[in-house]
Amino acid sequence: MAAGTEQDERVDVPPPPAPRGGRHPVAAAVSLFGELLITAGLVLGLFVVYSLWWTNVLADREADKQGNTVRDRWAGGPGALDTRDGIGFLHVPAMKNGEVLVGKGTGTTRLNSGVAGYYTDPVKSALPSDPTGNFALAAHRDGHGAKFHNIDKVKKGDAVVFETRDTWYVYKVYATLPQTSKFNVDAIAAVPEESGVKKPGRYITLTTCTPVYTSNYRYIVWGELVRTEKVDRDRTKPAELR
Template sequence: MGTAMRGGRRRRGRTAVALGLLGELLITLGLVLALFVGYSLWWTDVLADRTAGHAGDRLRQTWGIPAAPPADGAAAGPAPQYAAGDGVGFLHVPAFGRGDQTLIRMGTTAQVLDEGVAGVYEEPYRSAMPWDAEGNFALAAHRDGHGARFHDLDKVAVGDPVVVETRDAWYVYRVAGALPQTSKYDVGVVAPVPEGSPFTGPGRYLTLTTCTPVYTSRYRMAVWAQLVRVDPVDARRTPPPELR
């Protein structure tokens, strides 16, 4: 009997050791996951905001350099052409909070969006630019992590203003509709005449897209707006009333 009791104690001892090791492993795994979540949802925001801030400052500095005048008798040149990653301007969404602004750059690759900006769609439809006679200026941004510029996109309501700031003009849009959820493969939402939007023919539109629900990338949401006014930039760069 003594031998059996000693054998039982040894088995219980080994079980206790194994459970202890398993517990420590689970605690370690939990800490690693917590650190990863912290990195994804906080530290990437810090880095992205810093990068976007520097890039935005550089863009505004270039705006301070006078453009070369056309040669005598020559017509003004064509609208500027932008390559992937180039800065275009700034997006202002008052519904996101007072003073909110987001740098706009060409492209929607992870390399672009991870820097805390709104990216201009170049495919499957190449976006029209705000100054074009017609078309859809379609933008994407992260909802969580990497700046989370569109985290509150679901708070934008019909009738809200959205303003795009470029070197020479303020483009004032008015929200006309939204699609809370659709497939992330639904490219029609960024078409020249966005599918599912209130628009039925060509016009001057703005589309904002991001992932949904929060903290996932399973679906896509879209907000659509229509241009209502273009205000030229004055010497003091006074923002339009919608931003004051």
């Protein structure tokens, strides 16, 4: 009888059976943890998109609606100051954010609607038409319209213009403060001495959160009124806005 070859004598050994119940418990736990991390990442990503993009979309829509309401009322001719929907529009060319409607108060409801607000608390803001005082404003830097997002682009000598129904108020920036405490109410005082001024005048102060994407501190810009111009029939803009 002929001897079998080595290949004939080889016996295939089947692989060991898989553990009952599927994957090893450790592997299953690691897989589950990974899936949870991916889910958490997706949820966090969606929240960031909502906070930094979608809230801007909603706020811009609401701000446009409110702004149109104000301008429609202005079209009716001269009238008393209306603080319900907005008193006027802020123009800061250095921020490249177009016009910003300004209304009364700096609460969440006001600022989240994509506008700026003038302070009523803890310090009462003056209005531009007052003979002296500080027209102190706040707006979001990120989310909800982010109207003051580019406040760091505003430099000494830049123009800040406030438009009302019948008057253009032209201010010139004379000082900035990149970071200060959120509790620093002296920055919005009637005479903001921290900015370098010592006597009553007609000032404007812009405030917002800093650093970007946080609310730990406040960024401040101070300006002083240099002139006013009457609004003509065509609402011709001051030279600083052309």
